[in-house]
């Protein structure tokens with residue numbers, strides 16, 4: 001197969017995940033809540049796909065599906081062309097090596113009573129390698145992520161926050177994965193350390209030809225690492241395209257608000273859009289963002305906008321994307337507020 005014909009590392013096709021909310025909380029009737037709806041994207045090998053959106057928009061649900069921690073309610077998720085929810089046990093075992101994750105809180109993710117050499121080689125042992133052989137790999141893994149050789153005998157509390165995240169990265173890399181799910185990997189770190197860990201992630205990607213799904217709140221961080229960005233709102237992708245273009249010239253009013261907030265130097269965690277996410281049990285008709293959108297009109301109430309091309313490679317789900325991209329309405333109006 002030629003390089004051009006090779007399938008992308010990841011391809012999500014109409015991925016949907018609904019959770020049943022227990023009957024007791026709903027006057028006796030169990031009802032499904034959609035955490036991710038009709039999500040489609042591709043990640044070419046060696047590239048980074050960044051997912052952004054408010055808390056609860058469905059980003060982690062997409063990550064959990066890719067990690068096979070959840071199964072989809074509908075749609076497909078292909079990795080190198082293979083449906084990861086139609087694998088034989090042997091394929092699944094190989095897949096669980098191929099995909100690894102790094103989460104926000106390295107301290108919570110590292111066993112406090114394990115030494116670093118065991119921590120970073122734990123996945124090798126989980127995949128059947130003998131303990132001695134696995135731990136013999138520790139110095140090389142620690143060196144790979146820029147930790148000094150004497151780190152091997154230390155415990156997690158003896159490391160700084162940035163070093164602990166390096167440990168978590170070394171552990172993820174130990175089994176030679178092709179794909180990393182990075183769920184807010186630098187959000188808990190001091191600003192001064194963030195850049196170093198991001199640089200490390202970038203170096204590792206280039207050196208090891210890794211593909212990343214990167215979830216982040218900080219748009220500057222997402223832009224730094226991502227080739228393509230997807231913006232999620234209420235379980236749906238509302239904008240998708242090259243990271244620089246989407247974050248410089250957004251075509252969806254929701255992305256515009258996120259970008260305007262970030263430009264105001266306000267950390268996204270501390271500031272939010274005015275108005276709440278819609279009630280999942282009673283979503284608005286038509287466009288889900290219309291209840292918070294300055295561009296909303298009768299069309300938006302009548303019809304859910306489909307994803308369509310705003311420019312080549314740049315998709316947006318908004319009836320008024322041309323007016324939005326042209327900046328027809330002020331971005332720093334009363335919709336912005338301190339949380």
Ligand SMILES: Nc1ncnc2c1ncn2[C@@H]1O[C@H](COP(=O)(O)OP(=O)(O)OP(=O)(O)O)[C@@H](O)[C@H]1O
Nearest residue numbers: 019033034035053054055056057058059060061062
């Ligand atoms: N196991 C579950 N059972 C019921 N509802 C769930 C479950 N997991 C997620 N949800 C709901 O699905 C929606 C999306 O959640 P998700 O965690 O994917 O959002 P997120 O964008 O990753 O948020 P955050 O940035 O806070 O991690 C939320 O409304 C959440 O309450």
